[in-house]
Amino acid sequence: MNKSSEIGVLKGIGAKTEQLFHNLGVYTIGDILLHYPKDYDKLPPVTSLKELLSILETKTDGSLMSDQQGTNEKRMTVAITAAFATRIDKAPFVRAARNMQVTSLTLQEQGIKAELVWFRMPYLRSTLKVGQWFVFLGKVSLKGHILHMEQPQIFTPEKYQDMQNCLWPCYALTAGLGKNKLSQTVRQVLEELNLSIDYLPEEIRVRHGLAEYNYAIENIHFPENEAALEQARRRLIFDEFFQFILSAGMQKEQMEDITNDFIFPPLNSSQKQTELSAQQEEEGLWADRVMRNLPFELTGAQKHTLQEIRQDLRGRKVMQRLVQGDVGSGKTIIAFLSMLDAAQAGYQSALMAPTEVLALQHYQTFTELCELHQLHIPVILLTGALTAKEKRRAYERMQLYSNAIIVGTHALIQERAIYDNLALVITDEQHRFGVKQRESLFQKGMQPHVLVMSATPIPRTLAIILYGDLDISVIDEVPARRLPIKSCVVGKNARHTSYEFLKKEIAAGHQVYIVCPLVEESEGLEMENVTDYAEKLKLELSSGTVVESLHGKMKSGRKNLIMEQFARNEIQVLVSTTVIEVGVNVPNATVMMIEDAQRFGLAQLHQLRGRVGRGEAQSYCIMVNTTDSEKAKKRLEILNQSNDGFFIAGEDLKLRGPGDFFGVRQSGLLEFRLGDIYQNADLLKAASEEAGVLLREDRKLTAPEHEKIRIHMQSYLDSQAEIVNL
Ligand code: ADP
């Protein structure tokens, strides 16, 4: 067994369980190790009966209040997981009930009564001796004024105290694959796999006080204590950054100094539109003509960026450029105009999007723009969702038209996609693509120009570290005509008011997005899920309103259909997971409502909010905070203060503070599994320096002492080639 073995090789994992692991994106042994816990549980601290009673009474009152506000559900039994220590002063009592033996223990402390029961465990009678102290752990609920606990776990106080330092992993789960099975599988792998020798040279580890890899991987899953977890995280985060930067550096080394052999028609001198005769207009550059006839004027930043790109296309070396622009800054049109330049020069260009939905949307936008401006350029869509026949046809057209504009997903870099004359490659929202994808695409063409577009709000200093191999343009301006989005943070009980608001917007002809964190109900997670939510909402809204759900687990065809229908306003309310986070553009949508908003990172919320406010009408973002936490509320309110991605990311960082890394997804866009480019800026800098030293010393890592790193980086790059399509 090694890291690339399929998980089916493990004992106890049959075909069915294997499939469940696939649902989690886990295919190989290596993937299991990378399936890091999302969070960790600690055993609850020991409390007294009195304290428990008062907590439960407050909670029960709370549940009663929300009842009176309209829901018809009956009063819920509130239960909390808790532990308490007590001395037994009355022996347990065993009785037979419905074919089983029930052991019950009655406790009394400061006048407060508790009733503990166990089923089919009569032998407990001899464990629970009068006069001894025990800790009981389990769900406690209130029946009348008596505390009630079923099947609590029993510990001696000493044992419980020892265990309190341990952290227990909480993994992302899927229906049918529970917490225990996952933990057990990870443990099995850690025990059976001969973990490799650390690839990282010892001197680097020592220099930055980093733990060994084997220690780190064990402790990220099963931390001995908090300090061990912190050590593990530091090491693994360093690795993430180091690998990323090193691979970019190696890439740069490969691509440096590629001369630009493409021939583009010269850029026009800055003639005014009014001075052009009809003939000049006809003969000029298509991109200029389209630009003049757009329904809006490009912002200064857009013009500037486009100018840089177009100069690169005509430069001495091939372009390697990153365009950074906040959501809604108008990157798509820049991509299109650049591709027009390529088409006019007789070359193919390709735009690669991270999701099917987005690829389709770009395809439609480009097709419409070509028609509108009477440009006879073949626009070709190539995604995994196409039928075999459609795909064949797309390939044929790619062969046929050497000036085509090709739009797609990672299907664009698959083997069978053969280009003819590829001069320009653009990746949209590039954070989802690794260096490797860029490289494969690069290899498909005749060393094309590369443009990378990203909405990740990172300061220039970080951008230079992370994208050291690219030139950078920044679109730091959003179109002025737009009304700023109005945002608000509300509690659960404002849902009714929110729905009334949605109804009004829908009645005015607008559309609504609702985002939930989960696809379907998940055991132990009290969060809204897309499937049930859509059903509930249908009952709330009038029958003329079409509500649909959208999530990543759907078949591509269905996903695309729903997105198309939403774009045509055949669907008014789209209940979705964050699949719509990236790039989707439906200007008629004016409301973004986010359930369990506190679960998301601020940068991610900012992206989600960026789905509205794209048209002329006033748009709104409603964030539902389903906790009582003041801190969560404060964090969410940062989004009220600003529409600026840079500002938001910075404030988020300030509020989170070190060590506060669970529960919410990190910076949203530039995603590492554990690392956060803001929060772990020190490690990012360290990794960047080390990678720099290494590459300066041995640019191809061919020296014998770098063999381990070289081999490791090769497998890193290979694993990057696998893209998870949302
Ligand atoms: P993003 O940068 O997030 O990818 P898009 O390219 O999707 O943004 O643009 C968002 C919307 O703004 C689109 O509907 C687009 O047509 C429009 N748009 C782009 N540039 C301008 C501009 N200069 N003025 C007005 N609207 C614009």
Ligand code: MG
């Ligand atoms: Mg975009």
